[in-house]
Amino acid sequence: MTPPEQRAASFGKIGMVFGLGFIFGPALGGWLGAIDPRLPFWGAAALSLMNACYGFFVLPESLPPDKRMPFTWTRANPVGSLKLLRSHRELFGLATVAFLGYLAHTVLPSLSVLYMGYRYGWGTASVGLMMAGVGMAATIVQGGLIRPITNQFGERRTVLIGLLCGAVGFSVYGTAWEGWIFCLGIPVMAFWGLAGPATQSLMTRRVSSTEQGQLQGAIAGINGVTGLIGPTLFTQTFAYFIRSDSAFSPPLKLPGAPFILASLLLLGAAVIAWRTTKAGGL
Numbered sequence: 001m002t003p004p005e006q007r008a009a010s011f012g013k014i015g016m017v018f019g020l021g022f023i024f025g026p027a028l029g030g031w032l033g034a035i036d037p038r039l040p041f042w043g044a045a046a047l048s049l050m051n052a053c054y055g056f057f058v059l060p061e062s063l064p065p066d067k068r069m070p071f072t073w074t075r076a077n078p079v080g081s082l083k084l085l086r087s088h089r090e091l092f093g094l095a096t097v098a099f100l101g102y103l104a105h106t107v108l109p110s111l112s113v114l115y116m117g118y119r120y121g122w123g124t125a126s127v128g129l130m131m132a133g134v135g136m137a138a139t140i141v142q143g144g145l146i147r148p149i150t151n152q153f154g155e156r157r158t159v160l161i162g163l164l165c166g167a168v169g170f171s172v173y174g175t176a177w178e179g180w181i182f183c184l185g186i187p188v189m190a191f192w193g194l195a196g197p198a199t200q201s202l203m204t205r206r207v208s209s210t211e212q213g214q215l216q217g218a219i220a221g222i223n224g225v226t227g228l229i230g231p232t233l234f235t236q237t238f239a240y241f242i243r244s245d246s247a248f249s250p251p252l253k254l255p256g257a258p259f260i261l262a263s264l265l266l267l268g269a270a271v272i273a274w275r276t277t278k279a280g281g282l
Contacts, residue, residue, distance in 0.1 A: 084218055087207075093272055097273045101196060102223045107170075115259075137190035146194060146197055150198060165191035170262045172188060238257065241257040
């Protein structure tokens with residue numbers, strides 16, 4: 001198993017791979033879509049099947065047999081995961097931080113294309129280049145900067161730095177009146193990538209070696225729940241703040257309101273993280 005002091009960097013490598021996917025995924029999807037509109041979905045299905053086969057047949061088990069927990073249905077469900085997250089006060093606080101972070105993140109896949117087209121008139125090529133830039137910035141931060149920053153400031157401060165950078169980045173996105181100003185927020189937003197790996201690393205310190213897999217499943221469950229809530233929350237916020245009918249028009253026309261909301265969620269997460277890690281001595 002990875003030593004606790006190296007886990008933030010290890011989780012950062014996972015984020016780096018995600019960033020690479022953000023670079024090459026849109027390009028591959030666009031190329032396949034030019035051939036047939038359904039082909040990107042078949043391509044995604046094929047890649048998912050390959051990933052599952054690799055995990056089942058090739059990927060080695062990292063946990064020794066004596067540390068493996070027997071399978072039970074009482075733990076293999078969302079309620080069982082919640083029970084684990086509530087087993088420690090600090091763990092539940094950090095899970096709340098993760099929830100707010102995942103929820104804020106859903107604004108990007110749910111709304112970016114609509115927002116950029118509405119506010120800046122960007123076409124598919126411009127949006128694709130922007131996404132590639134986001135992926136490149138995330139790859140640099142999560143692949144090369146997490147370890148030295150964590151070593152320098154510690155995991156607690158790294159979480160706070162990441163959340164505050166994300167809040168600032170979303171504020172830039174939401175208030176940018178021109179596209180080039182929006183792009184200025186990309187390198188700031190990239191440092192939000194520090195928060196997730198450092199948060200997960202802190203969470204792993206609060207469970208035993210036999211519960212590490214269950215914890216990762218619980219974190220994935222949190223992400224799944226936000227995937228149900230976030231798209232509706234942010235698209236409806238966007239729809240309300242751009243509508244112009246007299247009956248239900250907003251007091252202020254603000255297309256960037258969903259990004260401002262995401263910024264506020266990260267500020268709330270930063271407050272919770274500060275209080276939780278201070279109280280827990282993390």
